[in-house]
Every structure is written in structure tokens, then in C-alpha cells.
Amino acid sequence: METGAWLRFFLIGGRIMRHWQPSASIEALRGRAKIIEQIRYFFSSRGVLEVDTPALSLAAVSDPHITPFAAAFVPDGSGEPSWRYLHTSPEYPMKRLLAAGSGAIWQLCKVFRNGESGGRHNPEFSMLEWYRPGFDHHRLMDEVSDLVGQVLRCAPARRIAYAALFEEVLGLDIHTCGDDQLAEEGRKRCGFVGSLERDGWLELLFSHCIEPGLHEPTLVYAFPASQAALAQVVEGDDRVASAARFELFIGGMELANGYFELTDANEQARRFSADQEQRQRLGRSALPVDELLVQALQAGLPSCAGVALGVDRLVMLALGAERIEEVIAFGFDRA
Amino acid sequence: MANYSTNEFKPGLKVMLDGDPCAILENEYVKPGKGQAFNRVKVRNLKTGRVNERTFKSGDSLEGADVMDRDMEYLYADGEFWHFMATDGSFEQVAADEKAVSDASNWLKEQVVYQVTLFNGAPIAVTAPNFVELEVVETDPGVRGDTSGGGTKPAKLMTGAVVKVPLFINVGDVLKVDTRSGDYVGRA
Numbered sequence: 001m002e003t004g005a006w007l008r009f010f011l012i013g014g015r016i017m018r019h020w021q022p023s024a025s026i027e028a029l030r031g032r033a034k035i036i037e038q039i040r041y042f043f044s045s046r047g048v049l050e051v052d053t054p055a056l057s058l059a060a061v062s063d064p065h066i067t068p069f070a071a072a073f074v075p076d077g078s079g080e081p082s083w084r085y086l087h088t089s090p091e092y093p094m095k096r097l098l099a100a101g102s103g104a105i106w107q108l109c110k111v112f113r114n115g116e117s118g119g120r121h122n123p124e125f126s127m128l129e130w131y132r133p134g135f136d137h138h139r140l141m142d143e144v145s146d147l148v149g150q151v152l153r154c155a156p157a158r159r160i161a162y163a164a165l166f167e168e169v170l171g172l173d174i175h176t177c178g179d180d181q182l183a184e185e186g187r188k189r190c191g192f193v194g195s196l197e198r199d200g201w202l203e204l205l206f207s208h209c210i211e212p213g214l215h216e217p218t219l220v221y222a223f224p225a226s227q228a229a230l231a232q233v234v235e236g237d238d239r240v241a242s243a244a245r246f247e248l249f250i251g252g253m254e255l256a257n258g259y260f261e262l263t264d265a266n267e268q269a270r271r272f273s274a275d276q277e278q279r280q281r282l283g284r285s286a287l288p289v290d291e292l293l294v295q296a297l298q299a300g301l302p303s304c305a306g307v308a309l310g311v312d313r314l315v316m317l318a319l320g321a322e323r324i325e326e327v328i329a330f331g332f333d334r335a
Numbered sequence: 336m337a338n339y340s341t342n343e344f345k346p347g348l349k350v351m352l353d354g355d356p357c358a359i360l361e362n363e364y365v366k367p368g369k370g371q372a373f374n375r376v377k378v379r380n381l382k383t384g385r386v387n388e389r390t391f392k393s394g395d396s397l398e399g400a401d402v403m404d405r406d407m408e409y410l411y412a413d414g415e416f417w418h419f420m421a422t423d424g425s426f427e428q429v430a431a432d433e434k435a436v437s438d439a440s441n442w443l444k445e446q447v448v449y450q451v452t453l454f455n456g457a458p459i460a461v462t463a464p465n466f467v468e469l470e471v472v473e474t475d476p477g478v479r480g481d482t483s484g485g486g487t488k489p490a491k492l493m494t495g496a497v498v499k500v501p502l503f504i505n506v507g508d509v510l511k512v513d514t515r516s517g518d519y520v521g522r523a
Binding site: 063065066115116117118119121190191192193194196199200203204206207208211227229247254257308310 | 352363364365367368369371372373388389390391392393395
């Protein structure tokens with residue numbers, strides 16, 4: 001072998017040598033295991049039932065900005081394939097359990113989101129999701145703050161309405177400012193190139209100009225009604241209809257997203273079709289709608305609040321990790 | 336030129352942005368859990384050298400820029416343009432203006448090879464090698480025997496650049512200079 005070939009062999013060999021190894025240190029994995037133990041104790045001591053719902057489902061969630069992985073089910077290994085979707089959150093089957101009378105439930109599972117890869121995103125990640133019948137979003141925020149406070153040993157989260165936060169950080173009144181003004185701010189402050197819908201501009205400004213400054217635990221609630229997803233729309237503090245939805249931010253990072261859950265089956269069906277329309281506008285493929293969730297809501301979902309929390313990010317904060325793969329045994333590029 | 340989507344914005348990729356050729360330096364994926372995904376991108380404008388942060392909707396694309404770095408030997412300056420010749424045997428010549436040459440004019444010496452950045456075939460930037468050897472044309476007389484360092488004095492080089500040098504340096508000495516910092520490294 002000539003020198004170049006030897007060198008190439010050595011370098012490629014060297015890269016593989018590094019890639020078989022975990023992306024997280026064993027020390028970080030110990031820290032991670034301890035946090036998961038804490039989570040498990042938190043819920044068992046509060047009498048919340050641990051459940052396990054399917055990762056492969058017939059329908060996908062309808063979120064316009066979430067893309068699932070599709071997997072082919074092949075009967076007898078060679079028949080006509082039918083499609084299943086890896087869940088992007090266990091929300092729908094957990095709500096079906098609630099409608100079936102499960103009472104308070106929690107789940108820690110791997111979820112899968114296509115295309116989401118970066119410093120804080122691994123396409124496959126660990127989600128903690130729980131539902132509390134009889135709670136509204138404010139009471140659930142208390143519980144989220146308790147759990148995170150125990151794990152991170154931090155003070156209770158500050159609470160602020162979405163509109164108040166825009167006013168405080170950017171001096172923008174989102175109830176009165178037009179799309180043009182949002183676009184101008186987005187181009188000026190974020191150097192944005194391209195065009196967006198109104199919620200896109202809000203998400204741009206929030207994620208680039210507000211979120212990075214939310215170092216201390218902050219619970220943001222009363223989202224714009226247009227960003228309700230599966231939350232109820234209620235009259236807020238400032239008498240403007242807003243989504244009974246909240247998000248938790250710590251260390252300039254989004255950690256959890258919760259709702260005072262929508263229980264109205266007709267409204268749910270309406271939002272599903274609105275999501276499908278938006279997907280079409282954004283040029284994304286249509287996905288099968290989960291009729292089973294609508295049926296469960298028709299049968300009766302108890303009034304409840306639910307939240308999903310990114311466990312990998314919680315571990316990042318607890319261990320002071322910069323990138324998500326530092327707390328995952330094998331990051332996406334070496335999975 | 337081909338179009339490149341945000342997921343292809345790797346460091347080093349050259350794209351057209353606001354009518355200017357730019358190089359991608361960094362690309363960070365930013366996505367609210369329920370919201371629109373973005374790519375926050377650090378770019379260097381190859382004409383001005385300025386670095387900016389720009390944000391794109393994930394999946395949007397930019398046109399590639401016809402930018403090429405070529406090794407070229409510096410020939411001469413005619414008062415308006417600096418002339419370079421390709422070292423690949425083609426003897427092709429280009430004339431770079433003041434904007435393209437910019438700070439590299441401090442380190443231009445005949446027969447030395449520089450990296451000339453061409454956009455649609457025209458020079459837009461000249462990068463000096465990390466180290467060049469240049470003769471001192473003006474400085475206070477050297478202090479004999481003082482090679483220990485300690486004090487420094489200014490010395491003007493043949494290109495007009497002024498660098499800080501140790502006291503023992505004399506007119507006619509050839510110095511090795513780091514072009515990135517403008518620091519004196521040693522006598523050549």
C-alpha cells in the first residue's frame with residue numbers, strides 16, 4: 001500500500017473507532033439514570049399510573065410543523081405493505097385511556113420527529129408526558145414547577161403571559177400590531193430571508209429574540225388562540241381570547257408544553273381539518289386523521305390538563321451539557 | 336448554478352444572498368416544539384468580508400454562487416489595478432481592484448503566490464499566505480547585540496506596511512511576518 005492509502009485507511013479506521021463509542025460519557029448516563037429514577041418516584045408517590053402506549057400507530061398527529069417517520073407493515077413479510085407512523089408524542093392514545101377512565105396517567109417514552117436534528121434536537125428523543133383529570137393548566141404548571149424544581153434544585157418558575165412577554169422584551173403589542181410590523185421586526189432583528197404567515201413571524205421572534213433570554217425557569221401561558229393546538233381557547237387576563245396553553249423555558253431552551261385540554265369532539269374535528277388545510281398550504285403531505293381520538297372525545301374526555309416535557313433537555317440542564325448527544329447514549333449520527 | 340436547501344448549508348458552501356456571493360460559516364437548526372422550523376446561519380459576504388447572522392425557514396433554498404479560489408502569483412501594480420497570474424500553467428491573468436485587494440496590499444510581493452477569489456471569473460478578494468518575507472526599508476538604526484527582546488520599534492517594510500520589530504533589526508533585513516495578525520515572527 002502506498003502512503004496515501006495507508007493514511008486514508010488509518011484515518012477512516014480512526015473515525016470508525018470513535019463512532020462505535022457512546023456520544024455521552026458514562027458519567028452523564030449515570031446522571032441521566034438518576035433523574036429518571038427521580039421522575040418515576042415523583043409520579044408513583046403522587047399516585048399517578050404509569051402507562052405504555054404504542055409507538056407505531058395508524059394515524060399521525062396533525063401538527064402542521066411536525067413530520068412523522070412512516071414505516072411499512074408487511075403482512076407475512078411479503079404481502080402488500082400498509083403504512084404505520086412512529087408516534088411524535090403519545091398524546092392521542094393517552095387521551096383515549098383517559099376517556100376510558102384511567103384517571104391520572106404518565107408515560108416516559110421515545111418519540112420520533114422526522115427532520116429534527118441539531119444541537120438541541122435528536123430525531124428520536126425521550127418524552128415525559130402526563131395528564132391530570134380535574135386540573136386546569138395553572139394547577140398543572142404548579143406540578144411541572146415542582147418536578148423541575150426537584151430535579152434541577154431551582155426556584156419555582158416565574159409566570160408570564162405570552163403577550164406580556166412580547167411587550168416586555170420586544171415592546172410589541174401582539175394584540176394590535178399588524179402582520180407587516182411583525183415581518184419588519186423579524187427581518188430587522190433576525191436577518192430573516194423569506195416570507196412567513198403571522199404565527200410564523202411570532203414563532204421567529206419568540207425563538208430568536210425572546211427564548212434565548214429566558215435563563216431562569218419561566219412558564220409562559222396564554223398563547224395566541226391561533227397556536228392553541230389541542231388546548232382550549234379561553235378568555236385571558238387581558239380579555240382577549242387565548243389558548244389555555246403553557247410552555248416552560250429554562251436556560252434559554254424550551255422544555256415543556258402543556259394544555260388545559262380540549263374536550264369538545266366537534267372542535268377537535270374542526271382543528272384537525274384546519275391543520276390539514278395548513279399542511280396543504282405549506283406544501284406538506286396530507287396524513288391520516290386519527291378518527292379514534294375524535295371518537296374518544298365523543299364518548300367523553302374528562303376535564304384535564306396535560307403536559308409533555310423533553311427529558312433529554314432536562315438532563316442537559318441538570319448536567320450542564322451543551323449539546324443533546326452529550327446526554328444520549330448514541331446520538332443520531334452514530335445510532 | 337444549482338439551488339441549495341437549508342439542510343445543505345454546510346460550512347464552506349458559497350451561495351448568493353442579497354445579490355452578493357457569500358460563504359456559509361455556521362448553520363444552526365432552531366425549532367419551537369409546535370412551530371415553524373428555522374435555520375440560523377452565519378454567513379460571510381465574500382465581497383465585503385463582513386460576517387452576518389441570517390435566518391431562513393427550514394427547507395427554503397438559495398442559489399449557489401460561482402466562486403472559485405485560485406492560486407495566483409502577484410505580478411505588478413499599475414496604480415489602479417493589481418495584476419496576478421495563474422500558477423496552473425495557463426498563464427491566465429486577472430486585474431484586482433483596490434476593494435478586492437484590500438488589506439492584502441500590505442503583504443504583496445512579486446513572484447509570491449496568493450489566493451485570489453474569483454466570482455463569475457472576476458477577482459473579489461485576495462488572501463495572502465499566512466507568512467510572507469519582506470525587506471525593511473525604514474527603521475531606526477539597530478541596537479547591536481540586543482537580541483534579547485524587551486523593547487520594540489516600528490519598521491516600514493517594502494510594501495509600505497509598518498510592523499513592530501525588536502530593536503536589533505536594521506534596514507535591509509528580511510523579516511518573516513504573520514499576515515493574519517501583522518506580527519513580526521523573525522528574521523528570514
